[in-house]
Amino acid sequence: MARWTFPVFLSILALGQNDSEVSMELTNKVVVITGGAGGLGLAMANELAAAGAKLAIIDSDQDKLENSCADLAGANPGVEIQGYAVDITDEEDVMAVFQYILEDFGQVNVLINNAGILRDGMLLKAKDGVVSDRMSLQQFSSVIDVNLAGSFLCGREAAAAMITSKQAGVIINISSIARAGNVGQSNYSASKAGVAAMAVGWAKELSRYNIRAAAIAPGVIATDMTAAMKPEALARLSQMVPVGRLGEAQEVAKTARFIIENDYINGRVIEIDGGLSM
Numbered sequence: 001m002a003r004w005t006f007p008v009f010l011s012i013l014a015l016g017q018n019d020s021e022v023s024m025e026l027t028n029k030v031v032v033i034t035g036g037a038g039g040l041g042l043a044m045a046n047e048l049a050a051a052g053a054k055l056a057i058i059d060s061d062q063d064k065l066e067n068s069c070a071d072l073a074g075a076n077p078g079v080e081i082q083g084y085a086v087d088i089t090d091e092e093d094v095m096a097v098f099q100y101i102l103e104d105f106g107q108v109n110v111l112i113n114n115a116g117i118l119r120d121g122m123l124l125k126a127k128d129g130v131v132s133d134r135m136s137l138q139q140f141s142s143v144i145d146v147n148l149a150g151s152f153l154c155g156r157e158a159a160a161a162m163i164t165s166k167q168a169g170v171i172i173n174i175s176s177i178a179r180a181g182n183v184g185q186s187n188y189s190a191s192k193a194g195v196a197a198m199a200v201g202w203a204k205e206l207s208r209y210n211i212r213a214a215a216i217a218p219g220v221i222a223t224d225m226t227a228a229m230k231p232e233a234l235a236r237l238s239q240m241v242p243v244g245r246l247g248e249a250q251e252v253a254k255t256a257r258f259i260i261e262n263d264y265i266n267g268r269v270i271e272i273d274g275g276l277s278m
């Protein structure tokens with residue numbers, strides 16, 4: 001079990017902003033992003049900071065987190081940013097970090113459940129009637145623990161923090177078009193179907209507390225993960241997308257902002273995939 005110690009390491013006070021808005025405009029709203037130290041999470045952090053949000057960035061990679069928070073602060077002067085080194089699979093630490101966020105910011109308005117991992121593999125391999133390999137329970141569970149259980153824990157604690165700080169809230173779960181089922185992704189597809197379903201259930205449960213929930217299901221987006229692929233595989237993949245290219249992290253970030261700012265989006269899964277479907 002991974003444990004991380006606090007305190008947070010970066011705090012830059014917001015200047016000249018007011019807290020008077022009642023609609024879900026982003027100015028001065030407190031946005032928590034898990035896995036916010038890289039890829040899509042960092043792009044969403046930049047998009048929402050530019051719109052005036054205060055950021056609580058959670059990530060298990062402490063070095064990456066420290067660098068990303070420094071970059072975010074540099075790119076968004078005057079915006080309040082705190083980094084929290086936490087493994088979202090640890091229930092105690094997740095409960096503790098939302099308490100720290102409440103102490104540091106006084107409220108929580110938005111959670112983006114973005115932290116996620118891939119551990120791809122076939123369910124089994126067989127030739128001539130002989131089974132040679134199986135996906136281990138550990139390989140399956142490691143993805144479920146981070147992508148599904150981690151999102152559950154953060155969603156639960158964020159909702160509690162929104163309610164106790166008497167704030168309207170929005171929770172966005174980052175799913176994937178792989179939620180429909182994909183070769184070599186028993187674990188990942190199951191986790192991404194799960195986070196989409198939780199968003200729908202949470203919308204139904206939490207609307208009475210003025211909390212909306214939704215999910216984003218991206219297709220293939222250019223991040224470090226895709227940059228690590230072989231160029232020929234990447235080119236093949238791009239050709240499969242009807243618009244002829246991979247998505248940009250910025251395009252997913254704009255989708256998150258659209259959901260947050262539109263009070264009538266609730267319980268829906270928005271696919272952003274250039275027309276690629278599974």
Ligand SMILES: NC(=O)c1ccc[n+]([C@@H]2O[C@H](COP(=O)([O-])OP(=O)(O)OC[C@H]3O[C@@H](n4cnc5c(N)ncnc54)[C@H](O)[C@@H]3O)[C@@H](O)[C@H]2O)c1
Binds near residue numbers: 041061177
């Ligand atoms: N990139 C894509 O094409 C794509 C497509 C569909 C869905 N997604 C989903 O979008 C999300 C972000 O993807 P990305 O491409 O930016 O990935 P990424 O690997 O670049 O970023 C994921 C971040 O999550 C952090 N993280 C991992 N495990 C954690 C844990 N246990 N606790 C806290 N933080 C943890 C990592 O340190 C990392 O900073 C993921 O949920 C992913 O499944 C990505």
